Amino acid sequence: MIPKVPSSPQAISKALHSQRSKTFNAFYASIRSLRQTPVEPVDPPSPADNDFILSILRANPSLRDTRSYLASFGVQPQRPKTKSEAQLPEIVIPPPPLPKTSPSLGKVSTEEQHAPSPVIHSILNPVYKRTALVKIQGPFTDVQLDSITRGLAYLEKLGMVSVIVVESDDVPKGDLEERQLLIDEVMRVVTSLERQGSHARPIVGAVVRLGPKPGAEESNTDPTFITPETHIFPSDLTQIRSSLRAGEIPVVAPFALDSFCRSVRVDANDAIAGLACGMVEAGSDNPSEDIDLTPLRLMIINKRGGVPSYARSGYPHLLINLDQEYHHILDTFDPRWKESHPHSFSDLALARTCLQYMPPSSSAIMVSHKSPSSLIGNLITNKPAVSSSLPHALLQGNLRLTPHTPTLLRRGLPIQVIRSLADIDQVKMTTLLEQSFNRKLDQEAFYGRLERTLDFVIIAGDYAGTAIVTNEGNPGSPDPISYLDKFAVLPSHQGDGTVDFLWVALHDESYGLGHPFSANPNGGKGGKGEGRDLVWRSRANNPVNKWYFERSTGHLRMGDWVLFWSDAEKRLKIEETRRGGAGLSFIENWESGRLGNWAQVIPKIPSSWK
Structure with missing residues (x-):
């Protein structure tokens, strides 16, 4: 309260x-x-x-989210002092006062009094500053602009300092007064930031240079990658560095130097792409700076929010795996959306370009001016506002899913579906499973069982994650039980979106089959076919169970185990449509006896571990 x-x-x-x-x-x-x-x-x-x-x-950050946040913004390891710094007197900052005993919360032990929460103490004492690249795609009214800058001011309090590039759609290119109009927009953003209590500095001189960076095209091995149309030399970042060191948010006009050293207007996306490449290089060359120039986030703030999705009737995509879904999104983009979301294609390309340079843990977010608070959620959790791997029925009825819901974009990983044991790299698969579960795999027994029962395997990236589904005998039924035998993600990829990408692919290949929104480019059936109930088990004390509860249709506790299942969505949809608004009964005919069959078969599946 x-x-x-x-x-x-x-x-x-x-x-x-x-x-x-x-x-x-x-x-x-x-x-x-x-x-x-x-x-x-x-x-x-x-x-x-x-x-x-x-x-x-x-x-609502989880413990893992908090740890990840503190890893980026908490106290950083101190660099060795230089000779001149070692001669300076050391300033000691006393710790915060210990809390007093509160009758309503009970007595505090002496040990607790001398050990205040490390999370609370380290998150703000001190906060290590990191940077975000921000595009403000105007025009906005003063009220809308204040809403945007309020969110950016909140980010600054949490350690994320924005480097803002301003764009305005109502300033036509080639207009005689376009330079002055863009400078006016920059000053409006600066004034709005000052109203929110932040300090800001307008940078109206050219920061980037026209043309690709010399040698960039030769060093790029990806033929589909779009090389930025601008580049930066280290000296070009002087104004931004100065602004950040002075505790000011730099607000940059979209100007660039041409080959004759003239300042010309460029598209804000080109300016940001050049900044992303230059700031990453500057951050890696000078890791000991007070503020790390390497951008951790790309934020695209506009009037419409995220990228419309065919799977959500025009509501935004929640999470995009750019490596896997980029071309698919372009192909399924409804022409009617081009008028309401005119920058979706160019912003997708911008995110794809910038994230190629930024660290693997980085993300991009497309957000409406109506959702400034979502910037904080993205900063702390680095997750979408609503998980894309939730059951489709929950997503359809989710009140948090609106036309202005942000879209989170990750560089992502390629996803492939394998249906033959011979196509699995058993060495990499074993490493993945053993590192994920921190247990020793009984390889002979495990792969021997897969040879008899394998249905399909989904692999993310170079064995960064996997979902293994088998066909198990079903007493009294010709149809086998579709059983999720293993779901694993390497520890190094937990928290980077791989879990959601993997579960969405699992949904598309199993209980989500037959729906148009399952036609994702996962290398599998493309959404065509009949969905099957998916069943799996988990130890009752598994901390991941909360995540499973949210994604399953139901569960059954069986001693030390919990049995989960997800109903075939197409069958449920057909039955609901047939009955109109009557709804489904407590137990349908097809459900009769199935729990007994599952409870009889699943516990007998042998362990895969030594």
Whole structure:
């Protein structure tokens, strides 16, 4: 519950300026349910802080999300001091005061008093600054612009400093006053950021240079990759570096130097692509800088939000695997959407180009000006607002899925479907399974069983993840049980979208077959065929079960195991359509006896581990 906001200006000012860090710490503790250490009551926060705190609460980060966030923005390993720095006196910052005992939360032990939550302490003390590339695709009204800059100001509080490039659709190219009009737009963004309490610096001189970087085309081995039309030399980043070191958000006009050293207007996407390449190189060349120039996020802020999807009747894609889905999205893009989403193609190409340079953990997000709080959720969790691997029925009825839902884009991995054991690289598969489960595989027994029962295997990338489905005997039925034998992702790829990409492909090849929205380019059946119920089991104490509960139709507890299943979606849809609004009964005819069969067969499947 949000505390009541004080009415007097003095109280608001005090809450904002003197208690902001304590307030944030207290509310961040509630996100993670870290209640071992009671938090000292503080003065009520200001409305602006309330909004900021609510945005974090809505992100609902998991423990893994928090660890990932702290890895990027928490305390970083200190670099060795130079000789001149070693001679300077050391400044010691005292730790925050220990919390007092609260009667409502119980007595605090001495050990807990001397060990405050490391999450709370490290997330803000200090925050390591990282950068994001941001395109603001205007024009926007002052109210809309304030909504956008409010979200960017929130990101700055969490350690993500934006490098903004401004574009305006109502400034036609070749207009005699286009330069002044674009500078005016830059100044509007700067003024709006200042209203949100951030410091900003307009950069209206050319930062990038026209033309591909010398040697870039020769070094690129991917024939489908689009080389940026602009490039940067290290000296070109001086103004951006200066701005960031001064604690200011750089707001850049889309100008570039041509071969005659004239400043000319370029498309904002070209400017951002050149910046992405140049900033990544600068960050890798100078890893000891106070602010890492390597961008971790690309944010495209427009009026319409994400890329429309044929699978969601024009509602946005939730998560895009660019490596696998880029051309498929272009091919399935309804011509009617080109008018309402005129920049979708160019923004997809921009994300694909930038993410090729940015670190593998990076992502891009296309977001509407109506969803500034979603920027915080993306920063903390690096996940889409709604998981793309949820059952389609849940996605259709999800109130969080709107025409303005953001689209998250990852560089991603290729997905392939294999139906023969001979086509599996058993050495890589064994490594994947053993690292994922942290157990030793009984290879002879495991692969021997697959030779008899294998239905298909889905592989992400170079064995970064896999889903193995087998056909198990079904008493009294000619149709075998479709059993998810293994679902595994390498630890190094957990949290980068591979899990969702893999489960969507699994859905398309099993219980989602027969639906048009299952016609994804996974190298399998392309959505054609009849869906089958998918069954799997998991240890009752498996922490992944929460994730399974959300993606299954039902579950049955069997001692140390939990049996999960997902019903064939096409069959359910046909039956619901046939009955109109009557709905399905508690147990359908086709469901009679199936749980008994599953409970009889699944527990007898032998273990794959030594």
